[in-house]
Amino acid sequence: MRKSLSSLAVLGLGLTMAGLGTAAPAAASPAAEPHAGFVAESSQSAQSAQSAQSARSAESDANRAFFQAVLESVAEKRAENPSATAAVTVVYDASRAPTFSAQIARSTQIWNSSVSNVRLQSGSASAADFSYREGNDSRGSYASTDGHGSGYIFLDYRQNQQYDSTRVTAHETGHVLGLPDHYSGPCSELMSGGGPGPSCTNAIPNATERSRVNRLWVNGLAAAMDKALEKSAR
């Protein structure tokens, strides 16, 4: 079971199965693919300051790419139905992360009671703007996109035992909503992730993080809607 889920993660990384043989995704070089992790890449393995810096900038690129992919997915659905007045809804598929269903539901509840300009909603795989997956990965948990609009959050078994699992899930979901990592922040910041250590169990975004998400979804979605409407008019 775990093995097949790991294989899905490999597919999501845009690597071809051919040539990988039976290798698990953990066999890939940790810095090879940009990931928006729960802990800084530099704290996971010994790295020079320079490669740690480039890993961090690759991570923030991955954050932006994921957020853009989700924005585009939501905007394209709204463009098909321009008269929609309902709140902006981001649909997720949690069927491939059954171990974490309670944490995912709690994360959804936290975000939906924290921000007003976007709503998370559980749905089927075909309707989903992104998905949750689970498995074992030496890089821990992360948010990732293949660059073609199919983003997913990977929840790592071991990291979710070491750190508060609801905080990990809500943090990674923060990336979907557009927030970058800020590992040096305090425990009261959700996006400080694993920075404050495993004793930090706060799973709630602070006021700054809330207002940033609200702003991102007003401004970001407007731009993505323009693009989606242009595309559908062609």
Ligand SMILES: [Zn+2]
């Ligand atoms: Zn992160």
